[in-house]
Amino acid sequence: MIRKLLRKVFGGADKPRNKIPAPTVVGVAQHGVRREQLSPAARKVCTVLQEAGHKAYVVGGAVRDLIAGIEPKDYDVATDATPEQVRSLFRRSRIIGRRFQIVHVMSGPETIEVSTFRALHDDDTPTDEHGRVLQDNVFGTQGEDATRRDFTVNALYYDPSDETVVDYHDGVADLKKKTLRMIGDPVARYREDPVRMLRAARLSAKLGLTIDAETRKPIREMSELLSNVPPARLFDEMLKLLTSGHSVACLKQLRAEGLHKGLLPMLDVILDQPMGERFVWLSLENTDGRVRADKSISPGFLFATLLWHEVLKNWEERKARGEHATPALFAAMGEVLEVQAEKLAITRRISGDITEIWALQPRFERRAGKFPYRLLEQPRYRAGYDFLRLRAEAGEVDMELPDWWETFAHASTEERAAMLLPETREGAARKRRRRPRRKTPGEGGGGDLQTAAEG
Ligand code: ATP
Ligand code: MG
Numbered sequence: 436m437i438r439k440l441l442r443k444v445f446g447g448a449d450k451p452r453n454k455i456p457a458p459t460v461v462g463v464a465q466h467g468v469r470r471e472q473l474s475p476a477a478r479k480v481c482t483v484l485q486e487a488g489h490k491a492y493v494v495g496g497a498v499r500d501l502i503a504g505i506e507p508k509d510y511d512v513a514t515d516a517t518p519e520q521v522r523s524l525f526r527r528s529r530i531i532g533r534r535f536q537i538v539h540v541m542s543g544p545e546t547i548e549v550s551t552f553r554a555l556h557d558d559d560t561p562t563d564e565h566g567r568v569l570q571d572n573v574f575g576t577q578g579e580d581a582t583r584r585d586f587t588v589n590a591l592y593y594d595p596s597d598e599t600v601v602d603y604h605d606g607v608a609d610l611k612k613k614t615l616r617m618i619g620d621p622v623a624r625y626r627e628d629p630v631r632m633l634r635a636a637r638l639s640a641k642l643g644l645t646i647d648a649e650t651r652k653p654i655r656e657m658s659e660l661l662s663n664v665p666p667a668r669l670f671d672e673m674l675k676l677l678t679s680g681h682s683v684a685c686l687k688q689l690r691a692e693g694l695h696k697g698l699l700p701m702l703d704v705i706l707d708q709p710m711g712e713r714f715v716w717l718s719l720e721n722t723d724g725r726v727r728a729d730k731s732i733s734p735g736f737l738f739a740t741l742l743w744h745e746v747l748k749n750w751e752e753r754k755a756r757g758e759h760a761t762p763a764l765f766a767a768m769g770e771v772l773e774v775q776a777e778k779l780a781i782t783r784r785i786s787g788d789i790t791e792i793w794a795l796q797p798r799f800e801r802r803a804g805k806f807p808y809r810l811l812e813q814p815r816y817r818a819g820y821d822f823l824r825l826r827a828e829a830g831e832v833d834m835e836l837p838d839w840w841e842t843f844a845h846a847s848t849e850e851r852a853a854m855l856l857p858e859t860r861e862g863a864a865r866k867r868r869r870r871p872r873r874k875t876p877g878e879g880g881g882g883d884l885q886t887a888a889e890g
Pocket of ligand 2 (some may be wrong): 495496497508509510511
């Protein structure tokens with residue numbers, strides 16, 4: 436009672452900053468990260484800011500990864516300088532974002548994301564009806580900035596000038612213990628931002644960390660909250676997860692936590708179909724291998740594989756209802772992408788790529804006449820072919836088919852001619868029908884596919 440009164444009189448006693456513990460300064464002997472390990476741009480950005488009298492640290496995933504012995508994907512810098520001050524110190528830089536501005540500093544081939552320390556939320560922070568924070572745009576102290584980050588291992592601040600790590604939440608110790616622990620009350624933190632549940636699954640898989648029991652426990656019950664997250668944000672997170680080089684481990688983790696249902700609406704269905712499951716895992720293993728070998732990967736290809744069995748099912752159902760093969764395929768593709776978009780906004784460019792890859796598939800069946808030559812000239816031939824091979828590896832089509840195409844693609848003119856299959860009766864019939872250039876409604880499904888996929 437009295438304490439409450441005192442709080443009222445003196446105010447501020449309940450302010451979030453009182454939840455902030457004193458930091459530990461961890462020396463290089465304990466964390467092991469030398470300044471030479473940072474990217475040149477990250478080091479330079481910190482030095483320039485510090486020489487101008489500001490605080491500046493490498494922060495977040497990069498510090499975590501370096502301590503864990505992994506090469507960071509990119510670098511973030513946190514500072515007490517305002518975005519305008521940062522902007523004025525770097526010629527090649529620009530302020531981005533409206534609500535909470537950050538600065539992109541370009542240096543050589545790198546872009547460093549520089550953000551000003553952010554304040555904690557308080558009672559005035561706007562949220563949606565489920566408690567999801569809609570805005571956080573107030574500058575704060577380093578301690579506040581640390582405390583509003585998600586996991587202890589993500590709240591480490593590396594100072595290149597003396598190679599120390601400022602650690603407010605025992606993140607270095609957690610990392611050494613291989614534990615992923617939420618800062619603060621996990622239930623409250625998931626409510627503020629349900630995407631943190633996905634981040635827990637992704638980061639634990641990527642870094643081989645065990646999710647601390649209290650951090651893990653609420654996930655299953657709270658997973659429903661993901662449905663309130665804007666689809667575009669879910670898509671970004673899902674893409675990060677799938678292109679992390681650890682997508683197989685990540686998805687297994689998602690499944691173990693019951694989180695996969697809200698993401699790709701069909702993912703749970705797919706994973707329950709024996710064929711679909713094998714196909715999806717193969718595709719993800721393939722992707723992980725490419726990421727780890729530093730090869731490029733195409734998000735379109737990836738999503739095309741994840742959703743393919745849904746398309747197949749829909750297509751079969753349509754054909755069983757008597758729809759013509761080609762229009763049925765396009766209708767199936769459209770429907771699957773539309774249902775998907777409600778949960779997870781796949782960007783227009785990527786859904787274009789997905790459609791192209793799918794639409795090429797039936798064309799690999801046609802190995803007579805001019806068809807194979809036309810298909811080889813398709814700009815997306817390679818992606819379509821890789822997709823076909825994956826289907827064969829999963830047992831959906833005979834391996835003979837991709838093998839034929841591989842040989843055909845590399846054969847000489849004469850060899851190619853000898854490889855062509857005889858025109859099927861159906862193909863020949865179509866040709867005969869076409870010759871008089873008569874057009875009857877519903878006829879010539881294959882022709883539609885040709886134009887649609889080529890156009
Ligand atoms: P990655 O290896 O994928 O880059 P990351 O942890 O660096 O992992 P980013 O999305 O780059 O992920 O975020 C950078 C930092 O911002 C994180 O380390 C964390 O400190 C903070 N952060 C990111 N997302 C959230 C979130 N949803 N809630 C709180 N803090 C977050
Ligand atoms: Mg990062």
